[in-house]
Amino acid sequence: MENSKSSYVKIINEICAEEGIKLSSYSYDWAFCLRKDQKRAFILGYQFGLNPSSVQQVCNDKNIASEVLKEEDIPSVYHACFMAPSMLQYTGGKGSWKALLAELEKGTLVCKDNYGTGGNLVFKVRTQAELEQAASDIYKSSEAMAVCRYEDIQSEYRLVVLDGEIRLAFSKIRPSLTGDGVSTVGKLLAEAIAKGQIHSFLVPNEAELSKVPAKDETYLLNWKHNLGQGASALTLSIPDLEEELVSLVKKTAKALGIRFASIDMIKTKAGWKVLEVNAGVMMEHFASSGENQYITAKAIYRDAILKMFEG
Numbered sequence: 519m520e521n522s523k524s525s526y527v528k529i530i531n532e533i534c535a536e537e538g539i540k541l542s543s544y545s546y547d548w549a550f551c552l553r554k555d556q557k558r559a560f561i562l563g564y565q566f567g568l569n570p571s572s573v574q575q576v577c578n579d580k581n582i583a584s585e586v587l588k589e590e591d592i593p594s595v596y597h598a599c600f601m602a603p604s605m606l607q608y609t610g611g612k613g614s615w616k617a618l619l620a621e622l623e624k625g626t627l628v629c630k631d632n633y634g635t636g637g638n639l640v641f642k643v644r645t646q647a648e649l650e651q652a653a654s655d656i657y658k659s660s661e662a663m664a665v666c667r668y669e670d671i672q673s674e675y676r677l678v679v680l681d682g683e684i685r686l687a688f689s690k691i692r693p694s695l696t697g698d699g700v701s702t703v704g705k706l707l708a709e710a711i712a713k714g715q716i717h718s719f720l721v722p723n724e725a726e727l728s729k730v731p732a733k734d735e736t737y738l739l740n741w742k743h744n745l746g747q748g749a750s751a752l753t754l755s756i757p758d759l760e761e762e763l764v765s766l767v768k769k770t771a772k773a774l775g776i777r778f779a780s781i782d783m784i785k786t787k788a789g790w791k792v793l794e795v796n797a798g799v800m801m802e803h804f805a806s807s808g809e810n811q812y813i814t815a816k817a818i819y820r821d822a823i824l825k826m827f828e829g
């Protein structure tokens with residue numbers, strides 16, 4: 519989508535007009551300068567200038583952020599870092615392949631671009647061939663691959679935090695089909711698309727398309743929970759969030775020294791864990807999913823913008 523047509527850009531324009539802030543936009547609405555009473559502040563992409571730039575970069579580095587959380591004893595998905603061969607001059611030249619294969623021996627892995635977003639270049643890896651494919655794809659455009667153990671995720675939540683307070687919580691619901699005991703995945707999928715129930719999904723391979731899910735069985739169309747890959751957001755009541763979750767999210771923001779963030783949490787058999795911390799607060803899919811969601815996202819962005827002019 520063109521930036522200028524996004525809910526996000528519309529929200530920033532509305533807030534600035536309502537608050538008497540002069541707004542200049544650059545680079546196809548990717549960057550903004552906000553001016554009020556001799557003060558100026560910048561928004562770049564989804565970065566609001568509330569987080570120091572080093573904190574922002576630490577959070578966007580999946581390996582470093584997970585190392586910090588591990589040191590702070592915060593339950594989180596540990597992401598090891600394997601640098602691209604082109605970086606061997608900085609890493610000591612030992613190479614990564616033996617260690618990667620040893621990790622794979624222990625079970626399924628998830629390999630990612632260490633700096634990625636939106637679920638791009640995130641691969642589930644079960645075999646050596648899949649590992650080679652994932653590494654090859656990731657190193658084409660990234661200097662570092664983050665590798666973690668595959669987790670059996672019961673639910674994945676996104677929590678938006680502003681100055682230690684949870685301002686928004688939603689559950690990410692992956693696109694799925696419900697079996698009727700007779701139809702194949704291919705038929706159920708075609709019907710769901712025709713009814714407009716499904717918009718974005720990973721195309722299942724031939725063997726999957728011919729499977730027949732049992733009656734009332736939930737067949738997931740994507741193992742990833744990214745909103746940009748077909749998942750939808752189900753808003754949650756903040757006062758009803760589990761105490762363990764709330765405490766972990768607040769500890770995480772504090773440990774990383776981050777003021778404005780969206781924190782992704784997963785629930786597994788072992789309890790809640792931090793999956794990732796995004797220093798950029800992107801609520802485009804959420805804000806576009808309904809009028810109330812738009813109002814909620816706008817209220818959060820308004821407070822973030824006003825805080826940029828404090829002090």
Ligand SMILES: Nc1ncnc2c1ncn2[C@@H]1O[C@H](COP(=O)(O)OP(=O)(O)O)[C@@H](O)[C@H]1O
Pocket residue numbers: 595628630634635636637638640666667668669670671674741742743744782793794
């Ligand atoms: N270790 C893991 N186990 C199971 N699923 C995972 C794991 N890591 C990531 N995922 C799934 O993939 C999605 C994208 O991974 P994430 O680390 O959030 O990358 P990105 O920053 O590109 O969104 C997550 O939302 C989650 O559903």
Ligand SMILES: [Mg+2]
Pocket residue numbers: 635636637744782794
């Ligand atoms: Mg993510």
